Each structure stands twice: as C-alpha cells, then as structure tokens.
Amino acid sequence: xxxxxxxxxxxxxxxxxxxxxxxxxxxxxxxxxxxxxxxxxxxxxxxxxxxxxxxxxxxxxxxxxxxxxxxxxxxxxxxxxxxxxxxxxxxxxxxxxxxxxxxxxxxxxxxxxxx
Amino acid sequence: xxxxxxxxxxxxxxxxxxxxxxxxxxxxxxxxxxxxxxxxxxxxxxxxxxxxxxxxxxxxxxxxxxxxxxxxxxxxxxxxxxxxxxxxxxxxxxxxxxxxxxxxxxxxxxxxxxxxxx
Numbered sequence: 001x002x003x004x005x006x007x008x009x010x011x012x013x014x015x016x017x018x019x020x021x022x023x024x025x026x027x028x029x030x031x032x033x034x035x036x037x038x039x040x041x042x043x044x045x046x047x048x049x050x051x052x053x054x055x056x057x058x059x060x061x062x063x064x065x066x067x068x069x070x071x072x073x074x075x076x077x078x079x080x081x082x083x084x085x086x087x088x089x090x091x092x093x094x095x096x097x098x099x100x101x102x103x104x105x106x107x108x109x110x111x112x113x114x115x
Numbered sequence: 116x117x118x119x120x121x122x123x124x125x126x127x128x129x130x131x132x133x134x135x136x137x138x139x140x141x142x143x144x145x146x147x148x149x150x151x152x153x154x155x156x157x158x159x160x161x162x163x164x165x166x167x168x169x170x171x172x173x174x175x176x177x178x179x180x181x182x183x184x185x186x187x188x189x190x191x192x193x194x195x196x197x198x199x200x201x202x203x204x205x206x207x208x209x210x211x212x213x214x215x216x217x218x219x220x221x222x223x224x225x226x227x228x229x230x231x232x233x
Contacts, residue, residue, distance in 0.1 A: 036224075043119070044208070044224035090158065100147040100166075100212050103222065105158040
C-alpha cells in the first residue's frame with residue numbers, strides 16, 4: 001500500500017529565504033506523487049506532479065520538487081519565500097496512473113512566513 | 116484549469132437532520148468524483164469514490180447508509196449526511212476527474228463545505 005509521511009507539521013521561514021518541505025513516500029511500485037497547497041477558505045490547488053518522467057519537477061509559483069528513489073523522498077523547495085506562500089501544503093501519492101486513481105494525502109505541513 | 120464548485124460553502128444544522136452537499140464540475144465532464152473529509156488541523160481522508168451512473172465505493176470505516184452519495188450526471192455528485200450528529204461536523208471536500216481538456220489529466224478540487232451540527 002502507498003503512503004506518504006510529511007516530516008514537519010509546521011515550518012516557519014523569513015520572507016526571501018529558501019523553503020524546504022519534506023515528504024517521504026512508501027510505494028510498492030513507481031508512484032505518482034503530487035504537492036497540493038491549501039489556502040484558508042480556498043480549494044486545494046495542484047502545485048506540481050511527478051509521473052516518472054524528469055526527476056526534478058517544476059511547478060507553479062516558483063516551487064519545485066525532486067524525486068529521489070534511493071531516499072524515497074519528494075521534498076518541495078522554493079528559493080525565496082513570499083508572504084503569499086503562507087498556507088497548508090500536502091504531499092500526495094496516487095495508487096495508479098489515471099486521474100481516477102485514489103490518492104492518499106500526507107498529514108500536511110503548515111508554512112508560515114515571517115516578515 | 117477546470118473548475119469544481121460546492122454548495123453550500125457552509126451549513127449549520129440541528130442534530131438529527133439531513134444535509135445535502137452538491138459538487139459540480141463546471142466546465143468538464145467528471146467521470147469520477149471523490150469525497151473527502153477533513154477534521155481541523157488534519158489531513159484529508161478519502162470517504163468514497165463515485166463513478167457516474169454506478170454505486171459509490173466507500174472506504175473502510177465509512178458508513179454508506181449515513182453518507183449517501185449520488186453521481187447522477189457527469190457534472191453533479193451529491194453527498195447527503197443523514198441524521199447528522201455533532202461528530203459529523205467537519206470540512207467536506209469533493210474532487211472530480213475526467214476529460215477536462217487541460218494539459219494534464221488530474222483531479223480538481225472543490226472549495227469545500229464546512230458542516231456544523233449543533
């Protein structure tokens with residue numbers, strides 16, 4: 001069975017500094033992995049998606065994530081944090097290749113940005 | 116990208132009443148819709164998967180007689196919480212997948228419905 005573990009429940013960084021949100025996955029085969037962001041009172045938004053193509057995936061708003069099979073990790077990074085990045089971030093694994101496949105959410109990481 | 120709406124955005128009801136939540140795909144046909152539940156400061160938990168025109172598939176531990184799901188058309192799925200109790204208070208989120216015509220096929224999430232049962 002697939003699962004994801006988000007290692008930090010809360011991350012706080014200063015505006016303009018790098019962001020690192022950690023995610024480890026467990027899967028019996030090559031997984032599809034996603035990062036979603038949830039702003040207060042807004043729907044979940046897809047940041048980026050990995051589906052066994054390039055291991056470094058670039059997403060929206062300057063975010064990117066690197067798939068490392070040897071470390072079973074899919075950490076989310078951004079070079080320079082912006083105040084608008086403050087939100088809840090979810091690492092997600094899919095149990096199949098289709099968009100109709102079930103997806104499993106990590107516990108979430110709340111990102112706070114200090115002025 | 117594709118748009119998914121939910122109605123109502125928030126609802127307060129008395130214990131013992133039933134509440135219906137609608138999930139609509141506004142600009143694409145959703146062959147599959149998912150219903151999630153999110154407790155405060157927790158992650159989303161999948162409740163059920165519904166395919167248009169067939170019965171929903173419920174996750175383990177989710178009571179199908181309490182959470183009635185109907186996916187009658189390619190653009191509408193409804194979740195009815197029957198005989199709601201305070202412990203049913205939660206944030207309910209739907210997602211839809213199908214042929215959205217976008218660059219990538221993915222699941223699109225609705226904005227969620229906050230249910231408070233008094």
